[in-house]
Amino acid sequence: MHVLVMGGTHHVGRAVVEVALRRGDTVTTLNRGLSRPPVPGVEALAADRTDPGTVRRALGERSWDAVIDTWAWAPSVVRDSARLPADRVGHYGYVSSRAVYAWPWPPGADESAPLVAGDPGSQDGADYAAPKRGGELAVLEVFGERALLARTGTILGPYEDVGRIP
Numbered sequence: 689m690h691v692l693v694m695g696g697t698h699h700v701g702r703a704v705v706e707v708a709l710r711r712g713d714t715v716t717t718l719n720r721g722l723s724r725p726p727v728p729g730v731e732a733l734a735a736d737r738t739d740p741g742t743v744r745r746a747l748g749e750r751s752w753d754a755v756i757d758t759w760a761w762a763p764s765v766v767r768d769s770a771r772l773p774a775d776r777v778g779h780y781g782y783v784s785s786r787a788v789y790a791w792p793w794p795p796g797a798d799e800s801a802p803l804v805a806g807d808p809g810s811q812d813g814a815d816y817a818a819p820k821r822g823g824e825l826a827v828l829e830v831f832g833e834r835a836l837l838a839r840t841g842t843i844l845g846p847y848e849d850v851g852r853i854p
């Protein structure tokens with residue numbers, strides 16, 4: 689598979705990149721190239737996702753079987769990034785969070801539990817749950833049945849950078 693990871697250098701994205709490379713996938717990453725060097729073996733594209741023009745130029749007319757997106761701030765950024773290659777990408781996976789379920793979670797809660805409100809066009813990334821839900825809605829808006837929303841709980845691993853492992 690040809691996989692595009694939006695992000696891919698910190699923690700979850702970096703782990704996704706490494707697993708994909710081990711599977712034999714061809715991996716492209718897109719980030720600013722500011723915080724950490726790319727995983728060896730990827731094709732690293734540089735763009736600032738808050739500036740869709742730079743993302744458009746970086747992606748060009750290429751196509752991918754799947755995109756994995758780890759964005760955690762303003763939903764409008766997810767929407768812009770999803771729209772750009774929408775007709776050249778098979779699937780769009782968004783790393784969401786169980787935080788999108790409204791608190792308190794009912795006993796035995798599953799995917800049908802009530803959700804927080806979110807706005808896919810919002811440029812506000814200050815909160816956590818509402819932007820994650822907005823990001824989900826942005827991905828669904830563009831990719832519909834071709835989207836996967838992974839509503840994870842706590843994610844630990846070798847690149848954990850939130851400081852939870854200690």
Ligand SMILES: NC(=O)c1ccc[n+]([C@@H]2O[C@H](COP(=O)([O-])OP(=O)(O)OC[C@H]3O[C@@H](n4cnc5c(N)ncnc54)[C@H](OP(=O)(O)O)[C@@H]3O)[C@@H](O)[C@H]2O)c1
Nearest residue numbers: 695696697698699700701702719720721722723737842843
């Ligand atoms: N940790 C947990 O327990 C947990 C639980 C539930 C959900 N989650 C979700 O999991 C995801 C974790 O993400 P991660 O940080 O581990 O992902 P990551 O893909 O490993 O790292 C974040 C990437 O975003 C890039 N980036 C930041 N600002 C950017 C910009 N303006 N333009 C382009 N790229 C930019 C960074 O590179 P540059 O800085 O070089 O641009 C970096 O590559 C989040 O969405 C979080 O909500 C985490």
